[in-house]
Amino acid sequence: MVAFKLLTAKPIVAGGTLNGKLIVEAKKDTKAKELDVKFLGEEKIQIAHAVSTGEFVMEETKKQTKQLIHEDVLMHDVNRIINGNFGLLPAWTYEYAFQIPLPSELPAIIVVPKIFRPDTQKVRGPLDVSKGEVTAGAHTDDTILIPGQQITLDLGIVNDSKATIKEITVTLVERVDVAYPNFGNPKYTKEITKDLTVSEVAVDDTYCAKKGSKELKEEKKDPLKSERNYQLVAEQLSSGNHLVTLPPVPEDASDSYRYASDLLKVSHEIDVRFQTKTFTSNPGFRLPVAIRRGRAAESVDASDLPVALAEAISDLDTIDESVPTAIATPINSSKGGLEYR
Structure with missing residues (x-):
């Protein structure tokens, strides 16, 4: 079983940069080919209003969705561990740091003067x-x-x-x-x-x-x-x-x-x-x-890793934190979503 957590280091601001970490927690050794994470940021609006049909008054709901961000990202460091273990993801907690520049025209964001x-x-x-x-x-x-x-x-x-x-x-x-x-x-x-x-x-x-x-x-x-x-x-x-x-x-x-x-x-x-x-x-x-609500990302001490896993990670190249991968959750009438596969 594999669980996912997303931590953001600061609130989301239009035109700014969202920094955070994706935590992948493998409860036990898990068979896998590769880990592909899809980050989506969407604005979702639902409007309900009354409509008369003669005898009855019914409520009609209209939904509108606008995609703001869509990124498919391969977690190369984790996938190398999977390949090095012949298709097996060892039980442990893995971290993937990310940064993403957010659009300056995010809907419902109010620019507040200082x-x-x-x-x-x-x-x-x-x-x-x-x-x-x-x-x-x-x-x-x-x-x-x-x-x-x-x-x-x-x-x-x-x-x-x-x-x-x-x-x-x-x-x-x-x-x-x-x-x-x-x-x-x-x-x-x-x-x-x-x-x-x-x-x-x-x-x-x-x-x-x-x-x-x-x-x-x-x-x-x-x-x-x-x-x-x-x-x-x-x-x-x-x-x-x-x-x-x-x-x-x-x-x-x-x-x-x-x-x-x-x-x-x-x-x-x-x-x-x-x-x-x-x-x-x-x-x-x-x-x-x-x-805004936000949570600070917590780091994991590499010295606590199992010896074999620590050696595998030490052989990896440095993670490129400039890869644009994140969720944008605009203020008011907006929601963010994640899809994993």
């Missing part, structure tokens, strides 16, 4: 009275995350309002969009949000000092104020003076790449909120992130 362009929001008090504006932006080294990873944001803030910013709250938010078909009419979508991790940071008054009414009136007439504020935020981001680190991403967090339907979508965002005094609005912004 820098949030500075944005300006009004601060409002009771009766919707304007208290001025706050300009802010953020930078992060990684917006494609895996469970257990910590997120660090570099923030830049220019406070042109009468309100004092007491603290900054940074939250990793999970958003679930549920769509309900309405008898052929446009779908009604309901949004459900859940806070996964929260980090609160006290703010120095000198960093976000509020301004008086006279200053605000003078700056309101300045046509270049917005551009200067954007420049100040950019300088703060490059200096790294205000870093916020969130707790690790929960182990069960993941985007909805495993769903093949538009009825349910799971996404994640980092919500940055500037907390002001009571009865004053809290300006802020959201930075989109993606959460």
Whole structure:
């Protein structure tokens, strides 16, 4: 009996390179001619909708499949062992490392920016009275995350309002969009949000000092104020003076790449909120992130191999890890598959 396992070293990203290992575990000595592995990456979409036939309303399902990757690979190192043992694969665990460049046009992959362009929001008090504006932006080294990873944001803030910013709250938010078909009419979508991790940071008054009414009136007439504020935020981001680190991403967090339907979508965002005094609005912004699941490949110590098998492997040429062999599993409405023979 022969069992197969596939390990990927990092999440799958459109236009990137997928690295991983194929583990072939022979439970016992097995007769074989050669081992041929077929790697397939497919996008599969299934759409269901109601169809009227007069007396009855039936559900009709349409399926569409698009092949993204198809590679047939002979595992030369294992096949040499089989040939050297006269058609017998010795019982042991074999590894085959692979790399594959993924297409840049993988469907349903969202390119997430690492820098949030500075944005300006009004601060409002009771009766919707304007208290001025706050300009802010953020930078992060990684917006494609895996469970257990910590997120660090570099923030830049220019406070042109009468309100004092007491603290900054940074939250990793999970958003679930549920769509309900309405008898052929446009779908009604309901949004459900859940806070996964929260980090609160006290703010120095000198960093976000509020301004008086006279200053605000003078700056309101300045046509270049917005551009200067954007420049100040950019300088703060490059200096790294205000870093916020969130707790690790929960182990069960993941985007909805495993769903093949538009009825349910799971996404994640980092919500940055500037907390002001009571009865004053809290300006802020959201930075989109993606959460992928991945497992690191584990190595096997060659010294643990049986002597005869270790000698057979030592005679093999170095495995060419540039051979493009892998599975591409796009996000949302996509699945990957393997076929062995």
